[in-house]
Amino acid sequence: MTKWVYAFGDGKADGDASMRNLLGGKGANLAEMSSIGLPVPPGFTVTTEVCTYFYANGHKYPSDLKAQVDAAVEHMGKIMGAKLGDPKNPLLVSVRSGARVSMPGMMDTVLNLGLNPETVEGVIKLTNNPRFAWDSYRRFVQMYSNVVLGLEHHDFEEIIEAAKEAKGVELDTELDADDLKALTVKFKALVQKKLGKPFPDTVEDQLWGGIGAVFSSWMCQRAQTYRRLNKIPGDWGTAVNVQAMVFGNRGETSATGVAFTRDPATGENYLYGEYLINAQGEDVVAGIRTPQPITKLVRERQGGKLPSMQEAMPKMYDELFAIGQKLEHHFKEVQDVEFTIQEGKLWMLQCRAGKRTAKAALKIAVDLVNEGLINKETAVQRVDPSALDQLLHPTLDPKAPKTKYTTGLAASPGAAIGEAVFTADEAEKLANDGHDVILVRVETSPEDIHGMHAAKGIVTARGGMTSHAAVVARGMGRPCVAGCGNLRVDYDKKQMTVGDKVIKQGEVITIDGSAGVVYVGRVSMQNPELTGDFNTLMEWADSIRKLKVYTNADTPTDAKTARSFGAQGIGLCRTEHMFFEGDRIVSVRQMILAETVEEREKALAHLLPMQRGDFEEIFRVMDGLPVIIRLLDPPLHEFLPHKDVEYEAVAKQAGISIEKLKAKSATLHEFNPMLGHRGIRLGVTYPEITAMQARAVIEAAVNVENEGIKVDAEIMIPIVAWKQELDLAADIIKKVAEDVKKEKGKLPNFKIGTMIELPRAALQAGKLAETAQFFSFGTNDLTQTTCGISRDDAGPFLTDYQVKGLLMRDPFVSIDRDGVGELMAIAAERGKKTRPEIEIGICGEHGGDPNSIELCAQIGLNYVSCSPFRVPVARLAAAQAALKKFERDV
């Protein structure tokens, strides 16, 4: 005989916390609490297997279910000394759903089930409280009609409002027993009218109606959508929990409340929560009465006048505290509990792991280790890496008043306040004059770098999570809200508009890059505070993780920041960002506009010492750690002016006519620059560019080694699709190295590797590894090409995908495992087959995303590289990945 029903209560239970799949989260924890002797109102759980059976058999129950439920109900009654439907001594129960994971959209709760015209009289006699009895009854009819019978909540509220109006009162509490009785009658009449059949008075019908409603809600539209979005299998099913009612509204010795065993905001170790005397859970939610703190300390801190539970009900408090301690020791985790005190007796209604802020998570994880409750491995798994962003950046004061202006993507975390400016030049100018500015652009380009640097934060109207603005802002640690779809920027008028709300240059705005919101005016901020706990947890993470964590850094400043956050190398040093600094752009443009190899080499010769100097500085900062330098990546037109007004100045600088400049610009124009003349393709056409860059790297390495500093220089070739391209670049670099050796008498250690950022490169990894000493996955471009989506254009339509539930995650935020992930796995496997010692890493924006880092660990990469401010996130995520057992292949 299959056991369909698991009872709990009276210090015993058929199930336990490990049976979450069978009993659901709530049922398993109720069983566990009961079996460790906590005061849990008795009850039973109908298993998820019944749900599965229900759907597999045309909405029928197993034939032996009824007998098991009847037995469990009787058992409950015995413990409570009452009986379901007994007019003299009626048992009242709650019915709740309970899936493996908490799931919005499903039936929640029916309370007070078991009341009917006969039992309500029994309750009146037992409690000597007609108002309590009728209030319970009308609440039951209202809830049951709504969640089980499917009637509209507001239809019942209207009846209540009408009753109050008729009586001339304002509050529900002003209605007396007779009023509530009359309401109950009216409610039942409404049901008869709407459904054409009466409200069920038989308690057995009520109970099976409740159970059926829970199972039916498993397949309702909202629940299905939620499951699709969260990849929860439909065959998991839900359990049903039936539990004896206890009442916190039975007088001044009754109460109800919720509590965390530690402060979920700070992690401090005291009972944190709220309670209300003589109330039911609903009343706390309704907000008519203000709940009071549980702990005296908290009341005092908040300056509250009304007594805390610790003060008002010290015995109950002590009992609750002891239970909290017991639960924490039992579950080895902070608990979030619900409780009810009925006439001086404490009942525990629910427990679960408590949600907490990043700061609290950090403190709790470290404290629990220090208290000997958990080990370091467990502590490392207890902190959500993504939440660390909260600790590393300023945040808006959650309590501060705010006026939202527009929303966009949370492109780079942190908050910033400043005057809106609309050009990079003005941003720089105002910043130099001591103003805090926020740079607002339709989109940014490499020409805006100086303005982005000068600004406190960046806002764009276009672009996605890996748009230029987003990538650069994250790299610089500037907050950024990108792709605000309804924002219109008018450069001529120096203003921006959302709807009809205009903000002109100089007006102050506040941006929250962690939430993707722009606010009007100044919103007060909280600065980040990094505690010792942070470093402790990071050390533990470092001792566990196998993936190394590198950083994407283009400047010595970035490199220093990243090292302070624990970066073990530079996984991506983008040389083209250096091309915009100071007046280098003049030489860059001369190089582009050159008509002959000789002219081009002349311009390159100007750039050589500057690039060499950049690399020298970075090598010094990194002091022997790997520095992976990517050769020129973007198409050349990115370095030419885009606007008419700029042509004249640039033509003059470059010493050519405006017509010629425009003609060249037109020739270089591309329809799809992402798939254009860039990366090594430039090296094929202009090998002298590759040669100059290789020379800058190798000479810099020699020079810095001559200072006695170790150098680990690695030259990376971008946009490789064919082995022939890589070979061509490698030949150029080796030739340069030979020349440098002749000139300097010394050759530094250096490696040559390739980006894997095109599907063809992934498939050809076996051949590429014949030449490449390392691979770095450029997952931005690999995602663009594998999925055929331009990251700069995807914003508008990917939003539709998420709204319609087609995509759970933005593939530019978290690696698309089935597509991009498979190509990465293929490439890693083929690369290692050819060259077992090959170093493989990732330098796309995904390198800082915990979910993607897990994938990287799974397919055996050696390192991840991310922007400096993401390094701690990556260190923690890498440790978690190392602790995870991968059950299935990619």
Added chain:
Amino acid sequence: MTKWVYAFGDGKADGDASMRNLLGGKGANLAEMSSIGLPVPPGFTVTTEVCTYFYANGHKYPSDLKAQVDAAVEHMGKIMGAKLGDPKNPLLVSVRSGARVSMPGMMDTVLNLGLNPETVEGVIKLTNNPRFAWDSYRRFVQMYSNVVLGLEHHDFEEIIEAAKEAKGVELDTELDADDLKALTVKFKALVQKKLGKPFPDTVEDQLWGGIGAVFSSWMCQRAQTYRRLNKIPGDWGTAVNVQAMVFGNRGETSATGVAFTRDPATGENYLYGEYLINAQGEDVVAGIRTPQPITKLVRERQGGKLPSMQEAMPKMYDELFAIGQKLEHHFKEVQDVEFTIQEGKLWMLQCRAGKRTAKAALKIAVDLVNEGLINKETAVQRVDPSALDQLLHPTLDPKAPKTKYTTGLAASPGAAIGEAVFTADEAEKLANDGHDVILVRVETSPEDIHGMHAAKGIVTARGGMTSHAAVVARGMGRPCVAGCGNLRVDYDKKQMTVGDKVIKQGEVITIDGSAGVVYVGRVSMQNPELTGDFNTLMEWADSIRKLKVYTNADTPTDAKTARSFGAQGIGLCRTEHMFFEGDRIVSVRQMILAETVEEREKALAHLLPMQRGDFEEIFRVMDGLPVIIRLLDPPLHEFLPHKDVEYEAVAKQAGISIEKLKAKSATLHEFNPMLGHRGIRLGVTYPEITAMQARAVIEAAVNVENEGIKVDAEIMIPIVAWKQELDLAADIIKKVAEDVKKEKGKLPNFKIGTMIELPRAALQAGKLAETAQFFSFGTNDLTQTTCGISRDDAGPFLTDYQVKGLLMRDPFVSIDRDGVGELMAIAAERGKKTRPEIEIGICGEHGGDPNSIELCAQIGLNYVSCSPFRVPVARLAAAQAALKKFERDV
């Protein structure tokens, strides 16, 4: 003992034609000719294995090679009754390279080897012809110094020129024996001066010098480049052929010539070739004397005065004719032979399969079957499918005078003459007035379709083989030269410029789309002539091939053309091309500019009957054959105006303000439209577009079926990356089908399938096949995404790749097998695993490329789809693929 040397001559041979790998092409055929009793001057072949040994052993020969060569030389001498180096009766030999396949860049030929100051005297005595002897000697020194010793050819020519000047003559033939003797001495002095050592007089040194030079030339730069470009393995090696010299310049009974056993231009069955009495092969090349036809018939046709070989040397002609017959019967193929007649004796120097025009290939293949020499399968393999283009389109008269204007890509075959015009509107206007016009554009867009249709041919300055102009031109059968890099088009001045050569509107140009050339003025043309042979061969091909051949056709006209060429269905019907016809674009724009779903549906309702009508016509033409209709593919901004001047008209048409139109246009702008909001992504955002198109297809199918015509309608979803997208589209289509069934009481048979044009779709094919009933590889986009190359931007840099030998084939012309091909194989395998009966085809431009068709056969596709004019090419290529045994996997 390894056999390194294979002798031939005197009706015997050690080798035969099957030993091409060991003896090279030339050596194997010489052996074969000898062993079937043809008069071949005796000689021997040093095998390719010696070449391999040579490079594997530090440029040393096998120790037993010398003995084998000595024996072979002696054997040769015996047959010829002469001896190498014998002053009285010297044997003279030629030394030639001979790889498996003919390979430019390698050492070609040394003639007359064996001459030195002593043997030259012997020749004088034997021939009684001092001039012949000294001319042979100076030619030998000159050739040997150049090809074996590596001196410059022109150094020797200068000495000859000086001698002629000193003597006051103009022609080499005016130099007498003494002059030639003096030249020989000067040549040898030059060698001494340049190399610091004397010219070898020892015949053995000469022979080994020649052999060594052949082997060394195998690794010269040009040969290596050629091998890399043609994927010829370096370890194949070359053979060396040493053969006794015979002389066609020994008087009036001597002659030399070349002949084809059938006319290589027409395929007619007579000896076709040229000969010269008393001459050596060099003289034919030098062009001082005009060679005469071999056959009387040809002489008469050409109106020649001098006698043909058939008339002048009837006995020799008969002998040559008989040998030709024997060779054709032996090799079962037309032969291209070289022969020499020495004092009345005919010698065969070489035979190989004869190159021929497409027309000749067709006639010869059919004739050889009719003559019983070959079977149909062989005949089908004898015609190059790509060459059929010559037969289907007009071509330029090869003899006509031409002035080249510019070159570009041979984007669509055929030739055309017309006045240059620079806008589609003017093209249409002038064409309506009876002018022949060539439309010249920087690039074309869908808005130019009417002008392209009106034009005789199309020229663009930008874009590759799969640019809009190229694709549309091929579809329409219009010749097109695309991407003329140095062409500047000035729309304002209505003119184009190359360098400083201006062509204004109205000036006549001629274009050759098969060669990718634009000519100034009018060049005379030849019209295509399709013979019965064409249909015969096509029928044979159809009986052999397994791949079906569909066509890409958007209009009933295209569909009719394709059916006349044998198309078995429509593999790609692009609905968006229909959007530009007539005033439909107005409704399309209203749809795009709609602000609400209702407005959009209103505009779509206008389009519905038009699209339905289009489909009805196409279904009627295809009469039950499959018609695969692709839903809207391009991003919406392609339908909006691009130029300021157009905004006003369009805004007026659409009934909105210019500002709003511009704002909408700006909102829709994309950085990389190829990876943008297109294909099913539009259907996700605007499901009503998908619904309208589905309704047009399904209603059309019902209507045409009601006329008693069969319909096989297949709806194809473009740009699918996720199964969820396909499911969403399928749900919309099925919903529409249910509605149509309710309204019309009938549901036609229709299928739903997907394009596989993104790497992710290829990898996810197993899942996609759960929904898709057919797959169609969109290899244009799959190539763009797999290789990360925009086809519209690739022109300039892919040219660099080909020039530098990095890429053998343009991946947009011939499928990249290692990248795109692997993804196709993965997709086909995974798709079939899920749904074994799934129909898989290809509808990218590659569907008409023989090399790509071979791949399609190899991975087991069901059909290829190509533009109408490529259908015959595809039919033949498919038959050849079916006959090919695939030795290796993709």
